[in-house]
Amino acid sequence: MQMPMTMQSNLVTTGKEKRVEGNMFEISLEGYKLFILDHPVPVQKKENSSPVGKAVIKEVTWKAESTFLLYELIDLHGVN
16 A cells, blocks of 8 residues: 655645634644644645745644644744
């Protein structure tokens, strides 16, 4: 059984993020993706769009061919 995985250097939310509390958010992404933990990464609303801020990924969980992230938004470049 193969488990295809991609390494991500940014976070593309496509509006699917959900606020947990304060600046903490969670999101579910299709497929298995590998992120750097505890290091700022650019946040984009769409693929190939300009970054809207920076986030620090706090937790990554893989399950049922999906990636679940818990992240903290640490910088926002403007209003949504």
